[in-house]
Every structure is written in C-alpha cells, then in structure tokens.
Amino acid sequence: MKIRVVQIWGFLMTVLGWIFVACTMAMEGWKIASVGGMGGSAVIKVAWHWTSLWRSCFTDSTAVTNCKDFPVLWSVEDYVQIVRALLMSALSVGMLGFVLSLLGMECTYIGGKVQSKYKKIYIGGCCHIISGVLSTSGYGVYAQYVYAIHIDPGPTGLQFNLGTPIFLGWVGSAFHITGGAFYLWSVCTPLCGGEKKVVVKGLPDPLQNKSTTSLSTVSEITSKTKLSSISELLSRLKEEDREMF
Template sequence: MRKRLIQIFGFLITSLGWLFVLCTMAMDYWRITQIGGQGGSFIIKVAWYWSNLWKDCFTDSTAVTNCRDFPVLWSVTAFIQGVRGLLMCGLTLGFFGVVLCFVGMECTYIGGADKTKDKLLLAGAVFHFAGGVSNISGYCLYINRIARTTFAANVGPGVLRYDLGPPIFLGLVGCFLIFLGAVFYGVTVSRVICPESKVVYTYGGRTYMAPRSRGRTLYTGYYKPSRQYGSYMGSGRSSSSKISNISQTTPTKISERDAFV
C-alpha cells in the first residue's frame, strides 16, 4: 500500500511539472524591459519591450501592443532555436516517461508481472530525468543569454538590458517537480536497482526465502520467523541433514546374542 501511494504521488508531481513546462512554451514575457518612468505623480514616458520564443513585442503607455513574429526556422536567432529544440526534446521524452510510468505503476492492471512493471517504471523514471535535464538546459541557455547582456560593462547603442520574466521561473519549478517525481519512482523500484541478499529459514520441515532485514520493509508483509520456531540454515546444510548422514555412516554394533542366533 505504501509503495502504491508513493507511485501515485510521483505520477501527480511529474505530471504537474510537465504541465508547467508545457505552459511556458506558449506564455509571453520571457524577457521584459521598461523604458521611461514616472516624474512626480505624472507619467512622462513608459514603454515595455518583451519577447517570448515566438515573437518580439512593444507595448506603449496606452496599452497598444505591436508584435513582430519571428521569421522562418532557419533565420531565427541561434539561441532561440536551441531553447526551442531542448524544450521540445524534453517534452517528447516526458511523454514517453509518463506512458511508461502509468503502465508500470502497481495500481494499474496492465504491464504484466510485478517484475516487468518495476522495470517499466524504472525506464519511465529515466525518461523523466533525461527530459528534465533537457528542459533545464534550455532555460539555462536563455538565462545565460540575458545575463550576458544585462551584466555587461559596455553595451552597444540600441541594445536593451532585459530582465527575466515569469515563464522562466515557472519552468524551473516544473523541472524541480519532474526531478522530485523521478526520485519517488526510483525509491519504489530500488529493489530492481539493488537486489537484496536472501536468507534461508526452515519452519516445520519447509524452507522459506526472506530478504535480509531486521524488520518490516516496504516490499515484505512479514517479519523474520522467530528462532524458537525455526533454525537458520544459511549457506550450509541443516542440523537434521547432518544427523541423518551421521546415522547412515555409523556402523551398527551387533550384540553377541544376535550373532549366536
């Protein structure tokens, strides 16, 4: 039950993270700057320049916005192309990760046996992590381009110093949620990554295989059998088998009366 809840929580977190990243693709104000300001209580001159991945826009003090859409793909600025490609690549990997994790979750009735579902869930977690790395690389590329211009000592004429907009921060939060959900998936399938050693117990003439642990674990619903009901066999033979072998190899002593008869 605990494993199932962790997987559901991880699925919700990763889905929310991918939703945040997808929303940033269509949001405005990736970068924004303001020209002019206020003098006393009167607005002298105010204008806003802002951009996203698809267009550059200008909004004046009367709230009239004029935009210029970016031209065809091969004539767009190189860093814009890189950000687009990284985000789209991350979204594609995230789609496969969501599908694999949905099939591999314990609460779903598709995907095959438990061992197969754990492997699918592990593969989905890897896709989520790779997609998150691709997304955060795209955001960092965009941030680096803005920071280089903003913090430059000398800027050429006509070059504006932009600030980061809300979509950048929303995307970074989405990447954090994706990584967190992938960690939750990895915790639930840790036995696939690091299989536990086995301990052999005997009870009532039967042999049991149990993981080597001191108490109740996430995957086992029982405790170790008590020593007063069973004996530890380990890697060697049991004491009962040793006794039977000794009885077979020890010669039987024949009394003189039986020999005479």
C-alpha cells in the same frame, strides 16, 4: 513507505512539472525591458519591450501592444533555436516517461508481470529525470543570454530582465526530476537489492490432531475386538473337538 504511495506521488509531481514546462512555451514575457519612467516625459511615461520564444512585442503607456512574429526557423537567433529544441525534446521524453510509468505502476493492471512492471517504471523514471535536465538546460541557456545583454545592452540600451516563464519553468523542471527520482526509489529495492522473503510455517491444527487421535483410537479398539472374537471362535472349536473324541 509503500511502493504504491511513492509511485502515486511521483506521478503527480511529474504531471505537474510537465504541465509547467508546456505552459512556459506558450507564455509571453520571457525577457522584459522597461523604457522611460525616469526623468519624466510628456509623451511616453513608461513602455515595455518583451519577447517570447515566438515573437517580440512593444507595449506603450496607452496599453497598445504591437508584436512581430519571428520569421522562419533558420532565420531565428541561435539561442532561441537551442531553447526551443531543448524544451521540445524535454516534453517528448517526458511523454515517453508517462507511458512507461503508467504501464509499470503497481496500481495499474497492465504492463505484464511484476518484474517487467518494475523495469518499465524504472526506465520511465529515468526518462522523467532526463526530461527535467533538458528543460533546465534550456532555461539556463536563455537566462545566460539575458544576463549577457543585461550587462552589455549594446546600441539599443535596453537592459532586459528575466520574466515569469523562466522561473515557472525551473520549478516545473524540479518537479519533473523529483517525480522521476520517486519512481526510481519505489523500485530500487526489488531491482537492485532483492526482496527478502520470510517463510512462516503454519502451526499444527489442534482439531486435526484430535481427529487423527480419535481415528487411531477407534482403529485400535476395532483391531482388539477382532482379535478377541477370533480367539473365542478358536477356543469353541477346540472344545467341540474334545467332546467328539
């Protein structure tokens, strides 16, 4: 497969993965728990508790939602701070990977010489893979916490489940890592193994051979003509000398 095609596929996958991860940070419903709906209730039939990285909300059966924003950074629970830090780091490293990859792609006319472009896209691919690993770790930390409170809900009795943003984020992380691997694959041979160069010697031009042959023939004819004319002059001079004596 051509290097340019592999790099374009890598670029599309990393862009898609980065967008997925960025969207999950703004999405609601990272963990969801339902209340009621079993045994019947005249007042509340079913309600939902759900939280994101930035606030916690409660939606009752009349679709009225009350939310409470999380307080300042240092007063948020530890696992939320860890997830935020991992996802923001992933987005930052991914952005650096985009800059290096655009400079190093074969279809762009910036980034210097060919070998320099290969090195840039290699580092960019590594940045995308690191970004995917960081975001995967962030979603893993959150999923582990949700699993723990699902097994042991505590005094609240709320059994939270994973929401859509977690799964969307894992898909985005997979796209990010795969795109970075495509970048590395595209320049693996030139950087690691070297490219085999085959030198093809050009075939002799028959027209050129004909011209050289004709030139040599003409030169031979002219040289023979000159020799014959000189010999004739010498013979005439000898005859004139004899007549004089």
